[in-house]
Amino acid sequence: MKLADRLNRLGTETAFAVAATAADWVSKGNEVFPFHLGDLNLATPENISNAMQQAVAQGKTGYCPNAGIAPLRMALAQSLGQQRNVIFAPENIAVQPGGKPVIGKFLRSVMNPGDEVLYPNPGFPIYESQIEFNDGVAVPYRYLDTENGFQIDLDYLTSKINTNTRALILNDQQNPLAAEMTDDERQALADLAIKHNLWVLSDEAYFDIRYAGESKSIVSLPGMLERTVILYTFSKKFAMTGWRLGAAIGPVELVDRISKLNTNEESCTAQFVQWAGVEAITGDQSGANELVRVLKTRRDATIAGINNVPGMRVHTPNSAFYVFPEVSQTMARTGHDDVAKFASDALHNSGMSFCTRNHFGRPLSDERGNYIRLAYSGINNPQIEKGLSRLADWVNSK
């Protein structure tokens, strides 16, 4: 039987495959230290769960408006507008079942077949997958590993813009690098978007996971409000990954198109989940604040543990919940020249389970260095310390 060709262009999120390998190793009786998936092992704050239960009890279980219930659109407009110093109206919000759906819906709303879209690489793998699936041309831009952390290679990015370039995907508080833009970088990117008349998808999934400093959005810069769609999600900030609640926030002409896609694809996001979202945004924030406090202790434990592994070099990020160490010297010591084999041997010799650079978009041909990503969102401090000390023992034994 013949199958559709278009699915051959669809990528996937291979971090889930690492989770399956780790689960297999556990099932054989081994201890595994799960640093692979950007999920949280922390509970959704109780006030949010209670709001959902109350909504169900009140019968808020039917269809609702395609773009979201009015109170949630209003709450998001006010809260995000205030944080970013811009004015959003409810009409600028299209509620989604998670942050991820915003990527494909944004692309289908702005991109014609053959249009080029710039995206971060290494980056969240769904950008590349969705650009290609929707008949666009995926054009990666890269990061430089500098003394001040990872920074977008602006010259490289600029050199990739041409008359076919339609959109630019940005992810500040980046996954997997936890890279953050400086004010100058953000302004330079805004200037490029305006000069070349590009749409911008600003993926702000980790905007509120912050340990020091302040998150800023490109939408706050002059000339950006009318060309930017924000990807917002409740997943990380409120430990709600499995609830599937997020939003696209942008110009009305685009949000209307995205809402039309909602109508065609899921009709609406579960109504009682949206009511929980209203409580998350407008209710008591102590649960969300506590979450960030816990994550900060995990970041510190992860950095301390990595610094005890011979040959690893790592930046200390102030946001998101990932670190992205360079491991070439460690690999030389353990006799590896392939980072995937290094990760597999690390699992079988120390129980450490993590992703590598290869899980975050197709590597560029001239890339240097070997990198792994540790997510510390789903693992407690004692396990962080034990896992990294086992990894150090294995490397030291070589």
Ligand SMILES: Cc1ncc(COP(=O)(O)O)c(C=O)c1O
């Ligand atoms: C950069 C980035 N964007 C978007 C998402 C999607 O989040 P959600 O779970 O809300 O779909 C993730 C999830 O890991 C992410 O890392």
